[in-house]
Amino acid sequence: MDSHIQVKNLNVYYGKQQALKNINIEIPKNQITTIMGPSGCGKTTLLKTFNRFFELTEDTSLTGEVLVDGKNIYDKDVDVTEVRKVVGLLAQRPSPLPMSIYENIAYGMHIHKMKKDRSEYKAAVRHYLEIAGLWDEVQKRLHDPATSLSIGQQQRLCLARGLAVEPEIILGDEPTSALDPISSQNIESRLIELKQQYTTVIVTHTLRQAKRLADYVIYMYLGEVIEAGPAKEVFSNPKHERTRQYLEGQF
Amino acid sequence: MSQENPTFSNQTNKQAEGRAFRPSATLRARQDQAAQRAFFIFSLLPVLLILFVTVALFFRSWPIISEYGLSDLLFGEVWKPNNGQFGFWPFILGTFWVTAVGVILAVPACLLASIYLAEYAHNRTRSIAKPVLDLLAAIPPVVYGVWGLVAIVPFVDDKLAPLSDRWLGSFSIFSVNQPTGFNVLSAGIVLAVMVAPLIISVMYEIFSTVPNDLRHASLAVGATQWQTIRNIILPQVAPGILAAVVLGASRALGETIAVLMVVGNIPQIPTSIFDSAYPLPALIANNYGEMMSIPLYDAALLSAALVLLVVILIFNILSIIVLQRMTRKK
Numbered sequence: 283m284d285s286h287i288q289v290k291n292l293n294v295y296y297g298k299q300q301a302l303k304n305i306n307i308e309i310p311k312n313q314i315t316t317i318m319g320p321s322g323c324g325k326t327t328l329l330k331t332f333n334r335f336f337e338l339t340e341d342t343s344l345t346g347e348v349l350v351d352g353k354n355i356y357d358k359d360v361d362v363t364e365v366r367k368v369v370g371l372l373a374q375r376p377s378p379l380p381m382s383i384y385e386n387i388a389y390g391m392h393i394h395k396m397k398k399d400r401s402e403y404k405a406a407v408r409h410y411l412e413i414a415g416l417w418d419e420v421q422k423r424l425h426d427p428a429t430s431l432s433i434g435q436q437q438r439l440c441l442a443r444g445l446a447v448e449p450e451i452i453l454g455d456e457p458t459s460a461l462d463p464i465s466s467q468n469i470e471s472r473l474i475e476l477k478q479q480y481t482t483v484i485v486t487h488t489l490r491q492a493k494r495l496a497d498y499v500i501y502m503y504l505g506e507v508i509e510a511g512p513a514k515e516v517f518s519n520p521k522h523e524r525t526r527q528y529l530e531g532q533f
Numbered sequence: 534m535s536q537e538n539p540t541f542s543n544q545t546n547k548q549a550e551g552r553a554f555r556p557s558a559t560l561r562a563r564q565d566q567a568a569q570r571a572f573f574i575f576s577l578l579p580v581l582l583i584l585f586v587t588v589a590l591f592f593r594s595w596p597i598i599s600e601y602g603l604s605d606l607l608f609g610e611v612w613k614p615n616n617g618q619f620g621f622w623p624f625i626l627g628t629f630w631v632t633a634v635g636v637i638l639a640v641p642a643c644l645l646a647s648i649y650l651a652e653y654a655h656n657r658t659r660s661i662a663k664p665v666l667d668l669l670a671a672i673p674p675v676v677y678g679v680w681g682l683v684a685i686v687p688f689v690d691d692k693l694a695p696l697s698d699r700w701l702g703s704f705s706i707f708s709v710n711q712p713t714g715f716n717v718l719s720a721g722i723v724l725a726v727m728v729a730p731l732i733i734s735v736m737y738e739i740f741s742t743v744p745n746d747l748r749h750a751s752l753a754v755g756a757t758q759w760q761t762i763r764n765i766i767l768p769q770v771a772p773g774i775l776a777a778v779v780l781g782a783s784r785a786l787g788e789t790i791a792v793l794m795v796v797g798n799i800p801q802i803p804t805s806i807f808d809s810a811y812p813l814p815a816l817i818a819n820n821y822g823e824m825m826s827i828p829l830y831d832a833a834l835l836s837a838a839l840v841l842l843v844v845i846l847i848f849n850i851l852s853i854i855v856l857q858r859m860t861r862k863k
């Protein structure tokens with residue numbers, strides 16, 4: 283397996299409370315990995331260690347390694363903004379920046395000075411809005427505030443904004459849980475379209491969604507990874523008793 | 534509406550049941566209403582008080598306003614009560630200079646401090662800084678005045694004035710025309726220190742109205758914390774920051790004791806920060822109750838108070854409206 287993220291002996295603590303216990307997993311390149319498990323088992327925490335959002339919470343500590351393309355993102359010489367450029371995040375609730383639709387997409391590109399002139403930015407904004415399936419709906423109102431979009435549109439905007447800084451990895455923490463079924467489906471189809479080019483890691487609570495999306499599955503329980511493997515194997519023939527119970531309990 | 538229809542017998546039944554409960558319900562409703570009214574009246578009291586003071590001041594100053602006209606009073610440049618000359622302009626400008634210097638000195642530092650507290654500091658630092666700020670805000674003005682007298686006035690006189698004279702003397706607002714440290718700059722420094730705790734607290738509150746989702750959205754595309762603050766947070770909070778500044782300014786406008794101890798109290802129009810000045814509150818505090826035999830003198834001082842009150846009220850109301858809007862959004 284060609285792995286994009288490798289987690290080695292990862293232990294994570296909120297204060298003294300241990301939230302992740304000795305995690306060792308590999309996340310396959312250019313596939314969709316879904317992380318599942320009961321509430322509070324540490325899915326969000328694990329995801330946040332991949333883009334170093336975890337350290338935004340005070341009083342936390344972490345041991346072990348998270349390697350992206352073979353490089354430990356927690357090494358002293360690593361620039362955290364570079365990590366977050368490579369590892370994009372789609373949040374649970376859409377969070378448009380308080381600016382226009384256009385500026386939302388251009389924001390990250392400006393931050394990293396990725397384009398030379400206005401026409402390049404314009405073309406790129408269009409490109410990423412198209413990828414996110416939003417261009418047709420917003421092309422006539424690019425300079426309206428992003429908050430004027432519907433929630434579902436906002437989430438696609440956030441997807442486009444994340445993709446615009448050319449990440450290699452997309453993280454999603456229940457990225458469709460705040461959306462209506464149609465919008466959820468829309469995001470799901472985008473993620474499936476994009477998986478050829480991006481490594482995608484999605485936390486989800488809905489088993490159906492996991493079955494639709496996942497190539498690879500990680501099942502967590504109480505801060506530990508109980509089972510990880512290709513979706514087909516895990517869904518049809520879980521090795522671990524807890525995973526089986528979880529899969530059955532959902533129906 | 535259908536309950537009013539008497540043809541349904543079960544309806545009348547219900548009505549009878551309802552009636553049994555109604556008296557106590559209306560009693561409670563009435564008590565509730567009475568309590569509401571009482572609280573409403575209590576909350577109106579300060580407003581009524583301000584209104585009352587304003588109206589009283591207006592009537593007490595009417596004799597001089599009707600005699601000289603408002604614009605002669607406000608823009609008159611000569612203050613010689615013995616000659617019947619009551620020009621407020623030197624005092625109005627004195628107030629303006631002192632307040633402006635104080636605010637200009639305070640705001641950049643306060644902005645940085647509140648950004649640090651709201652965006653960078655650990656919770657532990659915050660939990661220490663907040664009570665310290667409250668404590669600083671509670672120190673009596675006269676203490677700041679004494680500090681200004683023993684520390685700032687000599688410092689301005691011995692250190693800042695010669696420096697400024699040497700390097701900035703060609704700009705008239707920095708030129709040194711008077712051989713004393715009792716001047717606008719000393720008053721401004723004291724004021725800046727006095728209003729800083731208030732401004733920092735208000736600015737801090739404003740920063741904490743920005744939802745974390747916004748910060749995360751910016752950080753997630755690889756922005757640094759400073760880029761996030763500059764591009765996302767500051768534009769969001771700008772109106773609130775301005776309101777905090779205006780609130781600080783209105784506090785500075787009215788500050789009396791500490792200022793009059795260090796500002797020199799010379800009724801002249803300052804042209805440099807090293808000139809003495811005589812702000813309105815100092816004028817009122819120094820003179821009210823004395824020389825009252827001079828005709829219209831007390832009406833003059835009370836109209837000075839009226840001017841001050843009106844300006845401060847306007848400043849306060851504007852900033853409170855903005856701040857309430859912002860905190861309600863949260």
Ligand SMILES: Nc1ncnc2c1ncn2[C@@H]1O[C@H](COP(=O)(O)OP(=O)(O)OP(=O)(O)O)[C@@H](O)[C@H]1O
Nearest residue numbers: 296299301319320321322323324325326327328339
């Ligand atoms: N900021 C925090 N401070 C302290 N403890 C936390 C914090 N965030 C999470 N935890 C704890 O860490 C553990 C894992 O939380 P996490 O949010 O990762 O779970 P999750 O699997 O994402 O749950 P959910 O499915 O409900 O989102 C939980 O026990 C939680 O209480």
Ligand SMILES: [Mg+2]
Nearest residue numbers: 325326327455
């Ligand atoms: Mg979670």
